[in-house]
Amino acid sequence: MEIIYQPYIDPDYECLIERIYPPWICIDNDTCKDCTLVKVDSANKHGILLEMVQVLTDLDLVISKSYISSDGGWFMDVFHVTDQLGNKITDESIILYIQQALCAKRGGTTKEARICLGKEVAPGVKDLALELTTKDRPGLMSEISAVLVELGCNITAAVTWTHNSRTASIFYVEDGVKGGPITDPIRLANVQEHLENVIEAHHEEGEKRSVRLTTPAVGRTHTERRLHQLMYEDEDYEMCRGCDGGGKGHKKCCDRIHVSIESCKEKGYWIVNVRCRDRPKLLFDTVCALTDLQYVVSHALVSSSGTMADQEYFVRHKDGYTLNAESERHKLGLCLVAAIERRTSQGLRLDLCAKNRMGLLSDITRVFRESGLSISRVEIGTYGERAVGSIYVTDASGHDVDPNTVELVRKEIGGSVVVVHKPQNWTAPGSSSGASQRVPYTIVEEARPRLSLGSLVWSQLERLSSNFGPIRL
Known part of the structure; x- marks a missing residue:
């Protein structure tokens, strides 16, 4: 040293x-x-x-x-x-x-x-935060959101990342009936117990997992930084291999991602x-890892x-x-590769906009699960009377989604879906092979009664316009 x-x-x-x-x-x-x-x-x-x-x-x-x-x-x-x-x-x-x-x-x-x-770009502090890390598996997001609805919790925002077969999620919830934060300690303990049961249901002995409830507080950690921290604690970087x-x-x-460290x-x-491919929020992710x-x-x-x-x-x-030890140098390199990879999602990106109501996320993810789709990344927040965001999906094996399946999902939900990011061989239903045009689907719900999702939440969850244009670094 x-x-x-x-x-x-x-x-x-x-x-x-x-x-x-x-x-x-x-x-x-x-x-x-x-x-x-x-x-x-x-x-x-x-x-x-x-x-x-x-x-x-x-x-x-x-x-x-x-x-x-x-x-x-x-x-x-x-x-x-x-x-x-x-x-x-x-x-x-x-x-x-x-x-x-x-x-x-x-x-x-x-x-x-x-x-x-x-x-609004200032972070809100009134919602309860649920933090979960576990092994990734199809249908997990649907099960978690369904349990929260059954317990009377209204999801105001949700972010999920998957990386190296692990997943980290942060849900912001409020009381689904009265609105506002959930403060009853007995109810909070009940929520945590049910979520732990969901996580453990398909858990193998010895696998890491965690469920944490964070009450509203001033100075709460930036959501995306917190996701980095959760995945680091879950040691998702151990399987990373840069070029x-x-x-x-x-x-x-x-x-590919190149990381070199010299003394x-x-x-x-x-x-x-x-050195790596440029993408949105790249600078934030690398600086976050170093900090x-x-x-x-x-x-x-x-x-x-x-x-x-x-x-x-x-x-x-x-x-x-x-520290000139090779072990620390190696770990720093792996952590930087992991920080860059976590936000790089595979699959078909579906942008959605829907009226706010309790159980919206549960209903949408249930349709995906029943259609054999697996969710690889989620960014959903609320803005005024609307819930907006993006969901990345693959099939259950992690491969590209069949375009006809997306059409079936659209009909089941009763709205439309905007396909923004398409796999290389994506062809819209009814289009010629190799067509590259934007597929005009959008998930929109209009018929069901709305229960307000509450006030705006953390800026990075509500302000998802970064998903709709080319941002660099």
């Missing part, structure tokens, strides 16, 4: 420095002709980079390039950002939100700043290079070119030391 000694700084002193030198954020629309520069200067603290990336990600902004430096106790960063259409950021409410986001402890963001693009390179020519043309003994850094593994990013350069993204980080441990 090589120790890089650093002076002790009292936490109260750090707070004092932050009050004397509060974060300074500049939104520059003049320097570059094709993007907005978001410049951040602030006293450095662990996690500040993730906080800033999270703000921009929640606003569905495209980060095409970033320069990061946080040595010497000061954080300086420049983000090159545009909206989803490639335009500069000129909306005053978005600009105000970005400027106030890092200053929440000094009075918080104003109501005007929290409303961007007509949607080993196979020569420079192979690396140059390969679009810079002169400065006490590890140099972490990540939760207690690594501090001292310098970084992030850029995207075409379909590929390159990220270079100079990191050391939060405690100021570097």
Whole structure:
């Protein structure tokens, strides 16, 4: 172990420095002709980079390039950002939100700043959160949502990821009759007991699983970051295998995930290079992994070119030391690969929009289960009187979905489904072979009575517009 000694700084002193030198954020629309520069200067603290990336990600902004430096106790960063259409950021409410986001402890963001693009972006705290991790299997989502409905719980939002045969889910629920949070401890214990029974029903001895209830609280962890943490605790990274390179020519043309970690003994850094296919929220996922593994990013350069993204980080441990052990280097590489893979979903993506009502998710997932479809990823939230989101499905064996099955699902639900992401050999019913047009289905329910799903919930669950356009990094 090589120790890089650093002076002790009292936490109260750090707070004092932050009050004397509060974060300074500049939104520059003049320097570059094709993007907005978001410049951040602030006293450095662990996690500040993730906080800033999270703000921009929640606003569905495209980060095409970033320069990061946080040595010497000061954080300086420049983000090159545009909206989803490639335009500069000129909306005053978005600009105000970005400027106030890092200053929440000094009075918080104003109501005007929290409303961007007509949607509330400040996280809500009133709903009970149910966190589950277990082995993935067909029909699991349907069983969980059905049990919650039977127990009188209204699902206001749900996110599920599957990776390496494991699954992690977070459900936000409220009282289905009275609305508002569920506070009765006996009822909460009953909910947890029933969910544990569902998880254990098809569980083999020795397999890991967990069911947790988190009561409403200020400062609740960002939902997608929490999903990363749940899957890390479930050790889903152990089966990850990034590309080993196979020569420079192979690396140059390969679009798989490449992670290389080298030691810079002169400065006490590890140099972490990540190259992979560009996709939405890539920067958030990699920074999230580094932050939760207690690594501090001292310098970084992030850029995207075409379909590929390159990220270079100079990191050391939060405690100021570097471990040159091959085991830790190997684990860090696997965790970065896992963080990138978790959001990459296989299968057919179905975007849905429906009237809010209790039991909606249970009914939809039941139809999928009865049609022999397996859910690989879910992102559903509520906005006003509507429930919107995306569901990725495969057949029970994890293969591509038969287009005729989707048509049967549409008829069963009584609405339509928008097929946004299609497998390579997808052909819409009635179309010529190899047709690539957007298939105009949309799941919409109109006939059944609506029971409001309640107030808006966490921003990243409600604001799913990132699923409807090309966001990078």
